[in-house]
Amino acid sequence: MREAKALNIKARTNVISWSFISVAVIMICAFYFYPMIQALIMSFQSGTGTNLSFVGADNYTRLLTDSTFMTTLKNTFLYLIIQVPIMIILALFISVLLNDKDLKLKGFYRTAIFLPAVTSLVAYSVIFKYLFGADGLINAMLLKLHLIAAPIQWITDPFWAKITIIIAITWRWTGYNMIFYLSALQNIDNSIYEAARIDGASAFTQFTKITVPLLKPIILFTSITSTIGTLQLFDEVMNITRGGPGNATMTLSQYIYNLSFKYTPDFGYAATVSYAIVILIVIFSILQFKLAGDKNG
Amino acid sequence: MAKFKRIFTYVFLSAAAIVSIFPFLWMIVSSTNRSIDVTQGRLLPGNYLGENLRKVLDTVDLIPALLNSAKISITTTLLAMLIASLAGYGFEIYRSKAKDTVFSILLLSMMIPFAALMVPLYRMFGSITQTMPFIGIDTISSVILPTVTTAFLIFFFRQSTKMFPKDMLEAGRIDGLSELGVFFRIYVPTMKTSYAAAAIITFMSSWNNYLWPLVVLQSPEKRTIPLLISNLGSGYSPDYGVIMTVILIATLPTAIVFFLMQKHFVAGMTGSVK
Numbered sequence: 281m282r283e284a285k286a287l288n289i290k291a292r293t294n295v296i297s298w299s300f301i302s303v304a305v306i307m308i309c310a311f312y313f314y315p316m317i318q319a320l321i322m323s324f325q326s327g328t329g330t331n332l333s334f335v336g337a338d339n340y341t342r343l344l345t346d347s348t349f350m351t352t353l354k355n356t357f358l359y360l361i362i363q364v365p366i367m368i369i370l371a372l373f374i375s376v377l378l379n380d381k382d383l384k385l386k387g388f389y390r391t392a393i394f395l396p397a398v399t400s401l402v403a404y405s406v407i408f409k410y411l412f413g414a415d416g417l418i419n420a421m422l423l424k425l426h427l428i429a430a431p432i433q434w435i436t437d438p439f440w441a442k443i444t445i446i447i448a449i450t451w452r453w454t455g456y457n458m459i460f461y462l463s464a465l466q467n468i469d470n471s472i473y474e475a476a477r478i479d480g481a482s483a484f485t486q487f488t489k490i491t492v493p494l495l496k497p498i499i500l501f502t503s504i505t506s507t508i509g510t511l512q513l514f515d516e517v518m519n520i521t522r523g524g525p526g527n528a529t530m531t532l533s534q535y536i537y538n539l540s541f542k543y544t545p546d547f548g549y550a551a552t553v554s555y556a557i558v559i560l561i562v563i564f565s566i567l568q569f570k571l572a573g574d575k576n577g
Numbered sequence: 578m579a580k581f582k583r584i585f586t587y588v589f590l591s592a593a594a595i596v597s598i599f600p601f602l603w604m605i606v607s608s609t610n611r612s613i614d615v616t617q618g619r620l621l622p623g624n625y626l627g628e629n630l631r632k633v634l635d636t637v638d639l640i641p642a643l644l645n646s647a648k649i650s651i652t653t654t655l656l657a658m659l660i661a662s663l664a665g666y667g668f669e670i671y672r673s674k675a676k677d678t679v680f681s682i683l684l685l686s687m688m689i690p691f692a693a694l695m696v697p698l699y700r701m702f703g704s705i706t707q708t709m710p711f712i713g714i715d716t717i718s719s720v721i722l723p724t725v726t727t728a729f730l731i732f733f734f735r736q737s738t739k740m741f742p743k744d745m746l747e748a749g750r751i752d753g754l755s756e757l758g759v760f761f762r763i764y765v766p767t768m769k770t771s772y773a774a775a776a777i778i779t780f781m782s783s784w785n786n787y788l789w790p791l792v793v794l795q796s797p798e799k800r801t802i803p804l805l806i807s808n809l810g811s812g813y814s815p816d817y818g819v820i821m822t823v824i825l826i827a828t829l830p831t832a833i834v835f836f837l838m839q840k841h842f843v844a845g846m847t848g849s850v851k
Contacts, residue, residue, distance in 0.1 A: 293671075293756070298671075300756075300760075301663070304663070304683070307660065307726035308683050308686050311698065314697075316697070319693055322697065374589075377586050377590055378590070383586065389591075392593075392594035393597045394843075395597055396597050398831055398835045399831070400784070400802070400827065400828065400831070402807050403785075403803070403827060406809075407603070407824065408600070411600065451597070455597060459846060508690065515787045515803075518807070522811070532692065533690070536696065537792075540696050540792075551696055554693035557692055
């Protein structure tokens, strides 16, 4: 009798314990996993709007010959290869400077450099669009300082438009990444640096031989989140350049948006492009883990 | 050498700080100037803030957009706190092999880019618009539902729960509290700082969310603040003074939250990776 009762209580607690996590599990399944399965099915379908029919792997072959897709892929890679390393090195550098215990105004510097990370992506994009306009403030200042002879077409020239996007993203996210490094740096025992100094290690050696290896997990974390973020880049490009001129700054996310909601809707093909992003994210994450692991061994 | 390093540090950090703050200063200054002054590169505060404000209220649907954004962000934050903390608590306190597996599967959702979800989600909400208009396309619920539960927050609460003194729960149970009672009467009040951190992060990302509301909110009167700003910014003959005033007002709520609770914000960001 008593054993049955104990079992009963155990079963009851088990039910209660699962009910704690049930809402979250249902929500994640409904709004992440179920749509992903839907997208997979849709990626083998084609048609306009909701009239979809199965076309086999047609969408995937179309992907390989789609010049707009290739352009957006190239743009995204360019942002990834140039912007992410610049930002991470800059953030690391700033956080090392800020970690100096004798530094005055530390709180001010930290707050100021972190401030961009709390602004709305749309709001800052619009501000940047005006600052970098052909007759905007940046050009006016550069002209006044005689650094340039003629205004730079920051928004309308294919090359400079990409630079503008890179500057904008770097401005927005450097402080964000810096905070992660700073909180990790504070956990490093200062005596390690003192020992290195006694051994005659230069600041640069200390940085490459102590700081970077110790921060490796957090650098890995930030580079993965930055990579995922860049692969999903949308708000900035949409609001600064609209993807233009032509498709010169268009990203994968924006292409999916255009395929679904701007051009004649082709949800099937849009789903195919979105799987391209998923695959890229998986590949890059594995790659970054591998790279970080190799240096360990 | 040490002196040179010192000077370099201050120069570099000051430059970084100026570059970081400059766009904000420009926004604030421009909101006090006429559009023509802004285009001529005026960097001194003017006295047109009042006129810009009046123009904003006359020509821009700012108040409805603020209310829409507030409704969505506050509801999202409250629901997200409840769902994620219940789950994070459940995963950690009632740990079992099966739940650990479920947890790892949930974490996979963090790898899914929103761009990949947007199209199927749009079709999902589209298909129920006829039968359930209150959660279909163009409703506040359709904005909230897909964004309210994130694996990140569940992970965050699970990590925070690891620090929670477990004997407090036992004490509650001995006092005759139910499992849910223990959660609400003991866990929630003691975890105030974790909730503060999580709430700020959630509120900010909801307030600033752009892509999904852009897809799902179609009527102009449903617009949230980011949609409003984006729309103003894409105009052909923009009134810079007016737009900067709108951006200033739209940025104030998050700026105030940030300055009041900077510590919690940073804790929320970095808490889950430690």
